[in-house]
Each structure stands twice: as C-alpha cells, then as structure tokens.
Amino acid sequence: MNSKRPVNLDLSTIQFPLPALTSIAHRITGVILFIGLIFGFWALDASLSSAEGFASVQHALAHNFLAKLIAWGLLSALAFHFVAGIKHLLMDIDIGVTLEGGVKKAQITVAVSAVLIILAGVWVW
Numbered sequence: 001m002n003s004k005r006p007v008n009l010d011l012s013t014i015q016f017p018l019p020a021l022t023s024i025a026h027r028i029t030g031v032i033l034f035i036g037l038i039f040g041f042w043a044l045d046a047s048l049s050s051a052e053g054f055a056s057v058q059h060a061l062a063h064n065f066l067a068k069l070i071a072w073g074l075l076s077a078l079a080f081h082f083v084a085g086i087k088h089l090l091m092d093i094d095i096g097v098t099l100e101g102g103v104k105k106a107q108i109t110v111a112v113s114a115v116l117i118i119l120a121g122v123w124v125w
Contacts, residue, residue, distance in 0.1 A: 018106040026084035029077040036074040072124040079116035083109050 016024070043061075046053040060067040087109050091097055096105045 017103070018110070019102040022084055022087070022106045022109050026081060026088070029081040029084070032077040033074065033081060036070070036077065039070055039074065068124050072121055075120035075124065076117045079120060080109075080113040083113045083116065 043057050047057040048054075061071060087105050090105065091102075096102060
C-alpha cells in the first residue's frame with residue numbers, strides 16, 4: 001500500500017481545471033432548476049387560474065425586485081445548463097474528448113452562457 005496517499009483531501013486547496021468546474025456548475029444548475037420549479041409552477045398556476053391571477057403574476061414580475069431576481073436566476077441557470085448539456089451531448093458522440101478539446105469546449109460553454117445570461121438580464125430588467 002502506498003503510504004504517500006493523502007488521508008484527508010482539502011478540496012479548497014485543489015485547483016480544478018475549467019472542464020471540471022463547468023461540469024460541477026452543470027450539476028448545480030440542474031439542482032437550482034429543480035428547486036426553481038416551485039416558483040415556476042406557482043406562477044403558472046396563478047396565471048392560469050383567473051384574469052386576476054395573471055395580473056398579479058404580471059405585476060409581480062414587472063414591479064417586484066425579488067421576483068425579477070428569481071426569474072433572472074432561473075433563466076441564467078437554464079441558459080448555462082442548456083449550453084453545458086449540449087457540451088455533454090457532444091462528448092457522448094465523441095466530439096472533442098481530448099484534453100485540449102475539453103478545455104476549448106469548456107471555454108466556449110462559459111462564453112456562450114455569459115452572453116445568454118446577459119441577454120436574459122436585459123430581457124428581465
């Protein structure tokens with residue numbers, strides 16, 4: 001047995017490469033989207049229940065800072081999760097599975113996601 005193996009890994013001292021960070025962020029945004037379904041289902045239910053419900057959801061999304069922030073956060077999570085999901089699908093069909101290809105795809109994922117997140121922010125605000 002190798003005695004030089006670490007007993008306890010301190011993850012804060014490990015510098016993860018960009019492909020690992022985008023993969024971790026993809027999982028985190030999936031959890032955020034799952035939890036965000038609560039807000040989405042509430043808004044859908046309220047807006048479809050009556051004309052007054054629709055008006056209240058419309059008013060909340062137009063004038064409530066927290067509602068706008070939640071909507072932008074969910075759209076941001078959706079944008080990143082979608083782009084990273086496409087990256088993972090490309091990996092499943094053996095496109096860019098080399099180390100250089102993984103780094104390049106991670107850079108493209110971050111750049112495209114940043115543009116989509118900014119566009120979502122412009123749309124919401």
